[in-house]
Amino acid sequence: MKKLILFILMLATVALCAANLWWGSLDIPAKAVWKILCGEDIPEHPSWKFIILENRIPQMVTALCCGAALSTSGLLLQTAFRNPLAGPSILGIDSGANLGVALAMLYLGGSVTLGGLSLDGYLLVIAAAMAGALGIMGLLLLISGLLRSPVMLLITGVIISYVTGALISLLNFSATEEGVHSYIMWGMGNFSGISLDRLPVYVLLCAIGLMTSILLIKPLDTLLLGDNYAANLGTSIRLTRNALLCCTGLLTATTTAFCGPISFLGLAVPHIARMVMRTGNHRILMPATMLTGGCLALLCNLCSTLPPNGSLIPINVITPLIGAPVILYVILHTRKQQA
Protein backbone atom coordinates (compact mmCIF):
# COMPACT_ATOMS: atom_id res chain seq x y z
CA MET A 1 0.00 0.00 0.00
CA LYS A 2 2.75 2.43 1.02
CA LYS A 3 4.76 1.55 -2.06
CA LEU A 4 1.69 2.26 -4.18
CA ILE A 5 1.33 5.72 -2.59
CA LEU A 6 5.02 6.39 -3.27
CA PHE A 7 4.47 5.37 -6.90
CA ILE A 8 1.45 7.71 -7.15
CA LEU A 9 3.56 10.53 -5.68
CA MET A 10 6.20 9.84 -8.33
CA LEU A 11 3.57 10.00 -11.08
CA ALA A 12 2.23 13.24 -9.61
CA THR A 13 5.75 14.70 -9.62
CA VAL A 14 6.22 13.81 -13.28
CA ALA A 15 2.78 15.24 -14.15
CA LEU A 16 3.48 18.48 -12.30
CA CYS A 17 6.89 18.77 -14.00
CA ALA A 18 5.13 18.45 -17.37
CA ALA A 19 2.49 20.97 -16.30
CA ASN A 20 5.21 23.44 -15.29
CA LEU A 21 6.75 23.18 -18.77
CA TRP A 22 3.43 23.55 -20.54
CA TRP A 23 1.69 26.14 -18.38
CA GLY A 24 2.99 29.69 -18.13
CA SER A 25 2.26 33.34 -18.76
CA LEU A 26 2.54 32.67 -22.48
CA ASP A 27 0.36 29.97 -24.08
CA ILE A 28 2.55 27.42 -25.82
CA PRO A 29 0.71 24.32 -27.12
CA ALA A 30 1.72 21.01 -25.55
CA LYS A 31 2.73 19.65 -28.96
CA ALA A 32 5.17 22.53 -29.47
CA VAL A 33 6.61 22.01 -25.95
CA TRP A 34 7.19 18.34 -26.77
CA LYS A 35 8.86 19.23 -30.09
CA ILE A 36 11.18 21.70 -28.36
CA LEU A 37 12.06 19.10 -25.72
CA CYS A 38 12.92 16.65 -28.54
CA GLY A 39 15.31 19.25 -29.93
CA GLU A 40 13.21 20.47 -32.83
CA ASP A 41 12.79 24.12 -33.79
CA ILE A 42 9.48 25.95 -34.16
CA PRO A 43 10.33 28.29 -37.07
CA GLU A 44 7.17 30.44 -36.76
CA HIS A 45 7.78 31.10 -33.01
CA PRO A 46 11.56 31.18 -32.39
CA SER A 47 11.05 32.71 -28.91
CA TRP A 48 9.18 29.62 -27.66
CA LYS A 49 12.34 27.54 -27.68
CA PHE A 50 14.11 30.18 -25.61
CA ILE A 51 11.21 30.36 -23.12
CA ILE A 52 11.08 26.59 -22.64
CA LEU A 53 14.82 25.94 -22.44
CA GLU A 54 16.05 29.07 -20.71
CA ASN A 55 13.07 29.83 -18.52
CA ARG A 56 10.63 27.04 -17.84
CA ILE A 57 13.09 24.12 -17.52
CA PRO A 58 15.37 25.92 -15.02
CA GLN A 59 12.32 27.13 -13.10
CA MET A 60 10.85 23.61 -12.95
CA VAL A 61 14.12 22.05 -11.78
CA THR A 62 14.65 24.85 -9.25
CA ALA A 63 11.18 24.38 -7.75
CA LEU A 64 11.52 20.58 -7.65
CA CYS A 65 14.92 20.68 -5.92
CA CYS A 66 13.94 23.50 -3.56
CA GLY A 67 10.77 21.70 -2.43
CA ALA A 68 12.60 18.42 -1.85
CA ALA A 69 15.53 20.13 -0.09
CA LEU A 70 13.52 22.27 2.32
CA SER A 71 11.07 19.48 3.16
CA THR A 72 13.90 17.03 3.84
CA SER A 73 15.68 19.46 6.13
CA GLY A 74 12.37 20.01 7.93
CA LEU A 75 11.96 16.26 8.41
CA LEU A 76 15.54 15.87 9.69
CA LEU A 77 15.05 18.66 12.23
CA GLN A 78 11.63 17.45 13.41
CA THR A 79 13.07 14.00 14.07
CA ALA A 80 16.29 15.22 15.65
CA PHE A 81 14.53 17.61 18.02
CA ARG A 82 11.41 15.45 18.43
CA ASN A 83 9.46 18.63 17.94
CA PRO A 84 6.68 18.75 15.35
CA LEU A 85 7.10 22.50 14.94
CA ALA A 86 10.83 22.41 14.15
CA GLY A 87 11.81 23.56 10.68
CA PRO A 88 14.80 24.98 8.84
CA SER A 89 13.93 28.51 9.93
CA ILE A 90 13.71 27.69 13.63
CA LEU A 91 17.42 26.94 14.03
CA GLY A 92 18.28 30.35 12.65
CA ILE A 93 20.06 28.91 9.60
CA ASP A 94 17.94 30.81 7.10
CA SER A 95 17.98 33.94 9.22
CA GLY A 96 21.77 33.69 8.90
CA ALA A 97 21.30 33.69 5.11
CA ASN A 98 18.92 36.65 5.43
CA LEU A 99 21.51 38.58 7.42
CA GLY A 100 24.19 37.80 4.83
CA VAL A 101 21.97 39.05 2.02
CA ALA A 102 20.89 42.11 4.01
CA LEU A 103 24.55 42.98 4.62
CA ALA A 104 25.35 42.56 0.92
CA MET A 105 22.38 44.51 -0.40
CA LEU A 106 21.89 47.14 2.28
CA TYR A 107 25.33 47.75 3.75
CA LEU A 108 27.66 46.99 0.86
CA GLY A 109 25.26 48.46 -1.67
CA GLY A 110 25.16 45.38 -3.87
CA SER A 111 28.81 45.06 -4.85
CA VAL A 112 32.06 44.21 -3.14
CA THR A 113 35.68 43.78 -4.20
CA LEU A 114 37.86 41.35 -2.32
CA GLY A 115 41.47 41.45 -3.57
CA GLY A 116 41.21 40.90 -7.30
CA LEU A 117 37.73 39.32 -7.05
CA SER A 118 34.77 41.54 -7.65
CA LEU A 119 31.32 40.30 -6.73
CA ASP A 120 28.12 42.04 -7.58
CA GLY A 121 24.44 41.50 -8.25
CA TYR A 122 23.20 37.96 -8.20
CA LEU A 123 26.52 36.29 -7.46
CA LEU A 124 27.04 38.49 -4.41
CA VAL A 125 23.59 37.61 -3.06
CA ILE A 126 24.32 33.90 -3.38
CA ALA A 127 27.76 34.22 -1.80
CA ALA A 128 26.37 36.34 1.05
CA ALA A 129 23.45 33.99 1.76
CA MET A 130 25.78 30.96 1.74
CA ALA A 131 28.28 32.71 4.02
CA GLY A 132 25.52 33.77 6.45
CA ALA A 133 23.86 30.34 6.57
CA LEU A 134 27.11 28.41 6.85
CA GLY A 135 28.37 30.83 9.51
CA ILE A 136 25.32 30.20 11.68
CA MET A 137 25.60 26.47 11.01
CA GLY A 138 29.23 26.51 12.17
CA LEU A 139 28.17 28.35 15.29
CA LEU A 140 25.43 25.77 15.94
CA LEU A 141 27.89 22.90 15.45
CA LEU A 142 30.21 24.50 17.97
CA ILE A 143 27.38 25.04 20.45
CA SER A 144 25.94 21.55 19.95
CA GLY A 145 29.30 20.20 21.13
CA LEU A 146 28.91 22.14 24.37
CA LEU A 147 25.17 21.63 24.92
CA ARG A 148 23.92 18.11 25.39
CA SER A 149 20.25 18.95 25.24
CA PRO A 150 18.56 19.36 21.85
CA VAL A 151 16.03 21.74 23.42
CA MET A 152 18.84 24.13 24.40
CA LEU A 153 20.10 24.04 20.81
CA LEU A 154 16.59 24.84 19.59
CA ILE A 155 16.39 27.79 21.99
CA THR A 156 19.83 28.95 20.78
CA GLY A 157 18.46 28.88 17.23
CA VAL A 158 15.49 31.01 18.21
CA ILE A 159 17.78 33.52 19.97
CA ILE A 160 20.02 33.67 16.88
CA SER A 161 16.93 34.45 14.78
CA TYR A 162 16.04 37.35 17.09
CA VAL A 163 19.55 38.78 17.01
CA THR A 164 19.84 38.55 13.21
CA GLY A 165 16.32 40.03 12.92
CA ALA A 166 17.42 43.02 15.00
CA LEU A 167 20.55 43.52 12.90
CA ILE A 168 18.51 43.32 9.68
CA SER A 169 16.10 45.95 11.03
CA LEU A 170 19.06 48.19 11.80
CA LEU A 171 20.46 47.68 8.29
CA ASN A 172 17.05 48.41 6.77
CA PHE A 173 16.74 51.57 8.86
CA SER A 174 19.98 53.04 7.55
CA ALA A 175 19.78 51.73 3.97
CA THR A 176 18.73 53.48 0.75
CA GLU A 177 15.17 53.11 -0.52
CA GLU A 178 16.43 51.18 -3.52
CA GLY A 179 18.39 48.75 -1.33
CA VAL A 180 15.40 48.11 0.93
CA HIS A 181 13.20 47.46 -2.11
CA SER A 182 15.56 44.90 -3.65
CA TYR A 183 16.00 43.20 -0.27
CA ILE A 184 12.23 42.95 0.18
CA MET A 185 11.86 41.54 -3.34
CA TRP A 186 14.51 38.88 -2.61
CA GLY A 187 12.74 38.03 0.64
CA MET A 188 9.52 37.19 -1.20
CA GLY A 189 11.15 34.16 -2.79
CA ASN A 190 11.07 33.02 -6.38
CA PHE A 191 12.02 30.02 -8.47
CA SER A 192 12.77 32.00 -11.62
CA GLY A 193 16.10 33.48 -10.59
CA ILE A 194 18.36 30.60 -11.64
CA SER A 195 19.51 30.60 -15.26
CA LEU A 196 20.41 27.45 -17.15
CA ASP A 197 24.18 27.96 -16.72
CA ARG A 198 23.88 28.37 -12.92
CA LEU A 199 21.51 25.42 -12.58
CA PRO A 200 24.15 22.62 -12.37
CA VAL A 201 25.80 24.13 -9.27
CA TYR A 202 22.43 24.46 -7.54
CA VAL A 203 21.34 20.94 -8.46
CA LEU A 204 24.69 19.49 -7.39
CA LEU A 205 24.56 21.16 -3.95
CA CYS A 206 20.95 20.02 -3.41
CA ALA A 207 21.84 16.48 -4.54
CA ILE A 208 24.75 16.26 -2.08
CA GLY A 209 22.48 17.36 0.78
CA LEU A 210 19.66 14.98 -0.21
CA MET A 211 22.00 11.99 -0.73
CA THR A 212 23.63 12.53 2.67
CA SER A 213 20.19 12.74 4.27
CA ILE A 214 19.29 9.37 2.75
CA LEU A 215 22.40 7.88 4.36
CA LEU A 216 21.08 8.97 7.77
CA ILE A 217 17.82 6.98 7.53
CA LYS A 218 18.74 4.24 10.04
CA PRO A 219 20.11 6.48 12.83
CA LEU A 220 17.14 8.83 12.31
CA ASP A 221 14.72 5.98 12.99
CA THR A 222 16.41 5.27 16.32
CA LEU A 223 16.39 8.98 17.25
CA LEU A 224 12.58 8.80 17.20
CA LEU A 225 12.79 6.94 20.53
CA GLY A 226 14.92 9.62 22.18
CA ASP A 227 18.68 10.07 22.56
CA ASN A 228 19.15 7.46 25.29
CA TYR A 229 17.24 4.70 23.53
CA ALA A 230 19.05 5.57 20.29
CA ALA A 231 22.44 5.37 22.03
CA ASN A 232 21.46 1.99 23.53
CA LEU A 233 20.63 0.75 20.02
CA GLY A 234 24.17 1.62 18.91
CA THR A 235 23.64 5.06 17.34
CA SER A 236 26.36 7.65 17.83
CA ILE A 237 24.29 10.63 18.91
CA ARG A 238 26.93 13.30 18.43
CA LEU A 239 28.02 12.06 15.00
CA THR A 240 24.41 11.75 13.80
CA ARG A 241 23.42 15.15 15.14
CA ASN A 242 26.42 16.86 13.53
CA ALA A 243 25.86 15.09 10.20
CA LEU A 244 22.24 16.14 10.42
CA LEU A 245 23.12 19.78 11.11
CA CYS A 246 25.52 19.79 8.15
CA CYS A 247 22.81 18.36 5.88
CA THR A 248 20.12 20.82 6.94
CA GLY A 249 22.66 23.64 6.82
CA LEU A 250 23.70 22.82 3.27
CA LEU A 251 20.14 22.30 2.02
CA THR A 252 18.77 25.45 3.66
CA ALA A 253 21.77 27.59 2.69
CA THR A 254 21.58 26.45 -0.93
CA THR A 255 17.86 27.01 -1.37
CA THR A 256 17.81 30.32 0.52
CA ALA A 257 20.81 31.59 -1.43
CA PHE A 258 19.29 30.75 -4.82
CA CYS A 259 15.53 31.16 -4.26
CA GLY A 260 15.24 33.47 -1.26
CA PRO A 261 13.80 32.45 2.11
CA ILE A 262 10.91 30.16 1.15
CA SER A 263 8.60 29.86 4.13
CA PHE A 264 6.42 27.00 5.44
CA LEU A 265 7.51 24.22 3.03
CA GLY A 266 10.12 22.84 5.44
CA LEU A 267 7.69 22.91 8.33
CA ALA A 268 4.51 21.67 6.64
CA VAL A 269 5.59 19.03 4.11
CA PRO A 270 6.92 16.39 6.56
CA HIS A 271 3.52 16.50 8.30
CA ILE A 272 1.67 16.05 5.01
CA ALA A 273 3.94 13.09 4.23
CA ARG A 274 3.24 11.59 7.67
CA MET A 275 -0.50 12.08 7.23
CA VAL A 276 -0.40 10.36 3.85
CA MET A 277 1.98 7.51 4.72
CA ARG A 278 0.88 6.99 8.36
CA THR A 279 4.34 5.85 9.44
CA GLY A 280 7.34 7.16 11.33
CA ASN A 281 9.72 4.90 9.38
CA HIS A 282 12.20 7.12 7.53
CA ARG A 283 12.81 4.56 4.78
CA ILE A 284 9.29 5.40 3.59
CA LEU A 285 8.87 8.86 5.09
CA MET A 286 11.99 10.41 3.57
CA PRO A 287 11.29 9.61 -0.10
CA ALA A 288 7.64 10.53 0.49
CA THR A 289 8.71 13.88 2.01
CA MET A 290 11.07 14.61 -0.90
CA LEU A 291 8.39 13.82 -3.50
CA THR A 292 5.62 15.71 -1.65
CA GLY A 293 7.93 18.71 -1.21
CA GLY A 294 8.83 18.66 -4.89
CA CYS A 295 5.15 18.36 -5.88
CA LEU A 296 4.06 21.24 -3.63
CA ALA A 297 6.84 23.54 -4.83
CA LEU A 298 5.93 22.75 -8.45
CA LEU A 299 2.28 23.48 -7.62
CA CYS A 300 3.27 26.80 -5.99
CA ASN A 301 5.30 27.65 -9.06
CA LEU A 302 2.25 26.95 -11.28
CA CYS A 303 0.11 29.17 -9.04
CA SER A 304 2.69 31.96 -9.23
CA THR A 305 2.11 32.25 -12.99
CA LEU A 306 -1.67 32.65 -12.59
CA PRO A 307 -1.92 36.45 -13.11
CA PRO A 308 -2.98 36.97 -16.74
CA ASN A 309 -0.76 40.02 -17.32
CA GLY A 310 2.45 37.99 -17.25
CA SER A 311 3.70 39.07 -13.83
CA LEU A 312 4.59 36.46 -11.15
CA ILE A 313 3.06 36.20 -7.69
CA PRO A 314 5.88 35.87 -5.10
CA ILE A 315 6.24 32.26 -3.86
CA ASN A 316 6.04 33.34 -0.22
CA VAL A 317 2.52 34.63 -0.85
CA ILE A 318 1.41 31.13 -1.87
CA THR A 319 3.30 28.82 0.53
CA PRO A 320 1.57 30.08 3.73
CA LEU A 321 -1.80 29.28 2.15
CA ILE A 322 -0.72 25.65 2.06
CA GLY A 323 1.45 25.69 5.19
CA ALA A 324 -0.77 27.47 7.69
CA PRO A 325 -3.71 25.01 7.58
CA VAL A 326 -1.31 22.07 7.95
CA ILE A 327 0.34 23.60 11.02
CA LEU A 328 -3.05 24.40 12.55
CA TYR A 329 -4.08 20.78 11.97
CA VAL A 330 -0.86 19.53 13.63
CA ILE A 331 -1.40 21.72 16.72
CA LEU A 332 -5.04 20.66 17.08
CA HIS A 333 -4.21 17.01 16.42
CA THR A 334 -1.39 17.03 19.02
CA ARG A 335 -3.74 18.57 21.57
CA LYS A 336 -6.32 15.90 20.86
CA GLN A 337 -3.69 13.18 21.32
CA GLN A 338 -2.52 14.64 24.63
CA ALA A 339 -6.10 14.86 25.86
Add this chain to the structure above:
Amino acid sequence: MITLEDLSTGYGSRCVASHLNASLSPGRLTCLLGANGVGKSTLLRTLCGFLPPMGGSIRINGTDIRQLSRKEMSRTIGVVLTERPDVPDMNVEEMTAMGRTPYTGFWGSLQGKDKEAVKEAMQMVGIAHLRVRKVHTLSDGERQKVMIAKTLAQQTPVILLDEPTAFLDFPSKVETMRLLKRLAHENGKTIFLSTHDLEMAIQLADDLWLLSKEGLQSGTADNLSANGSLERFVSCNGIKFDAARKVFYLS
Protein backbone atom coordinates in the same frame (compact mmCIF):
# COMPACT_ATOMS: atom_id res chain seq x y z
CA MET B 1 27.84 -11.83 35.08
CA ILE B 2 28.16 -8.09 35.78
CA THR B 3 30.55 -6.96 38.49
CA LEU B 4 30.91 -3.53 40.07
CA GLU B 5 34.42 -3.02 41.42
CA ASP B 6 34.88 -0.02 43.72
CA LEU B 7 32.62 1.93 41.36
CA SER B 8 32.04 5.66 41.78
CA THR B 9 29.14 7.21 39.92
CA GLY B 10 28.28 10.82 39.16
CA TYR B 11 28.04 13.37 36.40
CA GLY B 12 30.15 16.36 35.50
CA SER B 13 32.45 16.80 38.46
CA ARG B 14 29.81 15.76 41.00
CA CYS B 15 30.28 12.35 42.60
CA VAL B 16 26.93 10.86 43.65
CA ALA B 17 27.92 7.49 45.11
CA SER B 18 31.27 5.84 45.62
CA HIS B 19 32.95 2.56 46.59
CA LEU B 20 30.11 0.45 45.19
CA ASN B 21 30.80 -3.28 45.06
CA ALA B 22 28.21 -5.83 43.93
CA SER B 23 27.42 -8.29 41.17
CA LEU B 24 24.50 -9.37 38.99
CA SER B 25 24.00 -12.98 37.99
CA PRO B 26 22.35 -14.44 34.87
CA GLY B 27 18.90 -15.95 35.34
CA ARG B 28 18.09 -13.71 38.29
CA LEU B 29 15.87 -10.70 38.84
CA THR B 30 17.60 -8.02 40.89
CA CYS B 31 15.89 -4.91 42.25
CA LEU B 32 17.68 -1.69 43.15
CA LEU B 33 16.06 0.12 46.06
CA GLY B 34 16.90 3.50 47.49
CA ALA B 35 15.45 6.83 48.51
CA ASN B 36 15.08 9.66 46.01
CA GLY B 37 18.33 11.46 45.35
CA VAL B 38 20.56 8.68 46.59
CA GLY B 39 21.84 7.96 43.07
CA LYS B 40 19.71 5.07 41.76
CA SER B 41 19.23 6.62 38.33
CA THR B 42 22.87 7.69 38.12
CA LEU B 43 23.98 4.13 38.92
CA LEU B 44 21.59 2.73 36.34
CA ARG B 45 22.70 5.23 33.71
CA THR B 46 26.31 4.33 34.43
CA LEU B 47 25.51 0.63 34.02
CA CYS B 48 23.77 1.43 30.71
CA GLY B 49 26.91 3.18 29.50
CA PHE B 50 25.21 6.59 29.24
CA LEU B 51 27.53 8.01 31.92
CA PRO B 52 31.20 7.08 32.31
CA PRO B 53 32.21 5.66 35.72
CA MET B 54 33.97 8.32 37.83
CA GLY B 55 36.14 5.67 39.39
CA GLY B 56 36.47 1.90 39.62
CA SER B 57 34.96 -0.28 36.92
CA ILE B 58 31.97 -2.23 35.64
CA ARG B 59 32.87 -5.59 34.15
CA ILE B 60 30.66 -7.79 32.01
CA ASN B 61 32.04 -11.33 31.97
CA GLY B 62 35.43 -9.90 32.87
CA THR B 63 35.51 -7.15 30.23
CA ASP B 64 35.42 -3.52 31.31
CA ILE B 65 32.39 -1.88 29.63
CA ARG B 66 34.60 1.03 28.58
CA GLN B 67 36.39 -1.38 26.26
CA LEU B 68 33.17 -2.46 24.51
CA SER B 69 32.34 -0.78 21.20
CA ARG B 70 28.98 0.89 20.65
CA LYS B 71 27.83 -2.11 18.66
CA GLU B 72 29.00 -4.62 21.27
CA MET B 73 27.23 -2.63 24.00
CA SER B 74 24.01 -2.56 21.96
CA ARG B 75 24.15 -6.35 21.68
CA THR B 76 24.92 -6.82 25.39
CA ILE B 77 22.63 -4.45 27.30
CA GLY B 78 19.00 -3.63 26.49
CA VAL B 79 17.28 -0.81 28.38
CA VAL B 80 13.80 0.30 29.35
CA LEU B 81 13.86 3.91 30.49
CA THR B 82 11.45 6.21 32.31
CA GLU B 83 11.17 8.50 29.29
CA ARG B 84 8.18 7.58 27.13
CA PRO B 85 9.05 7.55 23.44
CA ASP B 86 6.17 9.49 21.97
CA VAL B 87 6.22 8.43 18.37
CA PRO B 88 3.01 9.07 16.50
CA ASP B 89 2.28 6.62 13.69
CA MET B 90 4.46 3.82 15.10
CA ASN B 91 2.69 0.56 15.82
CA VAL B 92 3.57 -2.12 18.36
CA GLU B 93 5.33 -4.32 15.83
CA GLU B 94 7.43 -1.43 14.48
CA MET B 95 8.42 -0.38 18.00
CA THR B 96 9.40 -3.94 18.91
CA ALA B 97 11.37 -4.15 15.67
CA MET B 98 13.48 -1.15 16.75
CA GLY B 99 15.22 -3.65 19.02
CA ARG B 100 16.67 -5.30 15.91
CA THR B 101 18.65 -2.17 15.01
CA PRO B 102 22.02 -3.54 16.22
CA TYR B 103 21.61 -6.51 13.86
CA THR B 104 20.14 -4.96 10.70
CA GLY B 105 22.15 -3.69 7.75
CA PHE B 106 22.86 -0.16 6.54
CA TRP B 107 19.24 0.70 5.72
CA GLY B 108 17.75 -1.04 8.74
CA SER B 109 15.57 -3.44 6.71
CA LEU B 110 14.33 -6.52 8.56
CA GLN B 111 15.40 -9.94 7.29
CA GLY B 112 13.63 -13.24 7.97
CA LYS B 113 15.42 -13.91 11.27
CA ASP B 114 14.75 -10.35 12.45
CA LYS B 115 11.02 -10.73 11.79
CA GLU B 116 11.10 -14.06 13.63
CA ALA B 117 12.82 -12.44 16.65
CA VAL B 118 10.23 -9.61 16.70
CA LYS B 119 7.35 -12.08 16.58
CA GLU B 120 8.86 -14.18 19.34
CA ALA B 121 9.50 -11.12 21.53
CA MET B 122 5.87 -9.98 21.18
CA GLN B 123 4.64 -13.46 22.07
CA MET B 124 6.91 -13.70 25.12
CA VAL B 125 5.39 -10.59 26.71
CA GLY B 126 1.88 -11.37 25.45
CA ILE B 127 1.30 -8.41 23.14
CA ALA B 128 1.09 -10.26 19.82
CA HIS B 129 -2.62 -9.39 19.58
CA LEU B 130 -1.76 -5.67 19.78
CA ARG B 131 0.64 -5.96 16.80
CA VAL B 132 -0.94 -3.29 14.59
CA ARG B 133 -2.12 -0.94 17.37
CA LYS B 134 -0.41 2.47 17.45
CA VAL B 135 1.81 2.70 20.52
CA HIS B 136 0.38 6.03 21.68
CA THR B 137 -3.11 4.51 21.93
CA LEU B 138 -2.00 1.88 24.48
CA SER B 139 -2.36 1.99 28.27
CA ASP B 140 0.76 2.61 30.39
CA GLY B 141 1.02 -1.07 31.27
CA GLU B 142 0.73 -2.20 27.66
CA ARG B 143 3.22 0.42 26.58
CA GLN B 144 5.72 -0.79 29.17
CA LYS B 145 5.31 -4.32 27.81
CA VAL B 146 6.07 -3.04 24.30
CA MET B 147 9.32 -1.49 25.53
CA ILE B 148 10.19 -4.79 27.24
CA ALA B 149 9.42 -6.61 23.97
CA LYS B 150 11.78 -4.20 22.20
CA THR B 151 14.63 -5.20 24.55
CA LEU B 152 13.78 -8.87 24.06
CA ALA B 153 13.98 -8.41 20.28
CA GLN B 154 17.37 -6.84 20.94
CA GLN B 155 18.41 -10.30 22.26
CA THR B 156 20.79 -8.97 24.88
CA PRO B 157 21.86 -11.14 27.81
CA VAL B 158 21.36 -8.15 30.15
CA ILE B 159 18.21 -6.02 30.53
CA LEU B 160 18.25 -2.88 32.68
CA LEU B 161 15.01 -1.10 33.57
CA ASP B 162 14.63 2.30 35.21
CA GLU B 163 11.53 2.26 37.43
CA PRO B 164 9.48 0.15 35.01
CA THR B 165 6.50 0.01 37.38
CA ALA B 166 6.42 3.69 38.34
CA PHE B 167 3.30 4.81 36.48
CA LEU B 168 1.38 1.55 36.59
CA ASP B 169 -1.70 0.59 38.59
CA PHE B 170 -1.26 -2.21 41.12
CA PRO B 171 -2.34 -5.19 38.95
CA SER B 172 -0.09 -3.96 36.12
CA LYS B 173 2.82 -3.56 38.53
CA VAL B 174 2.47 -7.16 39.67
CA GLU B 175 2.03 -8.40 36.11
CA THR B 176 5.13 -6.54 34.89
CA MET B 177 7.28 -7.78 37.78
CA ARG B 178 6.09 -11.37 37.27
CA LEU B 179 6.82 -11.09 33.55
CA LEU B 180 10.36 -9.87 34.25
CA LYS B 181 10.93 -12.65 36.76
CA ARG B 182 9.72 -15.25 34.29
CA LEU B 183 12.01 -13.84 31.58
CA ALA B 184 14.99 -13.99 33.96
CA HIS B 185 14.29 -17.55 35.03
CA GLU B 186 13.13 -19.08 31.74
CA ASN B 187 15.48 -17.26 29.38
CA GLY B 188 18.51 -16.95 31.64
CA LYS B 189 18.64 -13.16 31.30
CA THR B 190 20.27 -10.86 33.81
CA ILE B 191 17.46 -8.47 34.73
CA PHE B 192 18.12 -5.43 36.90
CA LEU B 193 15.60 -2.73 37.72
CA SER B 194 15.23 0.23 40.01
CA THR B 195 11.96 0.61 41.89
CA HIS B 196 10.24 2.28 44.85
CA ASP B 197 7.86 -0.64 45.38
CA LEU B 198 9.67 -2.02 48.38
CA GLU B 199 7.34 -4.82 49.42
CA MET B 200 6.85 -6.11 45.91
CA ALA B 201 10.60 -6.12 45.34
CA ILE B 202 11.14 -8.04 48.57
CA GLN B 203 8.52 -10.62 47.60
CA LEU B 204 9.38 -11.05 43.93
CA ALA B 205 13.07 -10.24 43.39
CA ASP B 206 15.75 -12.91 43.60
CA ASP B 207 18.29 -10.36 44.84
CA LEU B 208 18.12 -6.85 46.25
CA TRP B 209 20.56 -3.97 46.06
CA LEU B 210 20.00 -1.42 48.82
CA LEU B 211 21.56 1.92 47.94
CA SER B 212 21.82 4.51 50.71
CA LYS B 213 24.17 7.32 51.72
CA GLU B 214 26.17 4.71 53.65
CA GLY B 215 26.81 2.66 50.50
CA LEU B 216 25.48 -0.32 48.60
CA GLN B 217 24.40 -3.59 50.19
CA SER B 218 23.34 -6.59 48.17
CA GLY B 219 21.94 -10.04 48.80
CA THR B 220 18.72 -12.01 48.88
CA ALA B 221 15.77 -10.57 50.79
CA ASP B 222 16.17 -13.26 53.45
CA ASN B 223 19.86 -12.51 54.00
CA LEU B 224 19.33 -8.76 54.11
CA SER B 225 16.44 -9.21 56.47
CA ALA B 226 18.38 -11.58 58.72
CA ASN B 227 21.39 -9.29 59.05
CA GLY B 228 19.16 -6.30 59.80
CA SER B 229 20.03 -4.36 56.64
CA LEU B 230 16.42 -4.10 55.50
CA GLU B 231 15.29 -2.90 58.91
CA ARG B 232 18.01 -0.22 58.98
CA PHE B 233 17.23 0.74 55.38
CA VAL B 234 13.64 1.75 56.15
CA SER B 235 13.87 2.65 59.82
CA CYS B 236 12.79 6.23 59.56
CA ASN B 237 9.63 8.15 60.36
CA GLY B 238 8.40 5.28 62.50
CA ILE B 239 8.32 2.62 59.76
CA LYS B 240 9.22 -0.85 60.99
CA PHE B 241 9.91 -4.07 59.11
CA ASP B 242 8.37 -7.38 60.11
CA ALA B 243 11.06 -9.82 59.02
CA ALA B 244 8.92 -12.90 59.47
CA ARG B 245 6.04 -11.69 57.31
CA LYS B 246 8.24 -9.50 55.04
CA VAL B 247 5.95 -6.50 55.43
CA PHE B 248 6.34 -2.94 56.68
CA TYR B 249 4.15 -1.37 59.31
CA LEU B 250 3.83 1.97 61.11
CA SER B 251 4.90 1.76 64.74
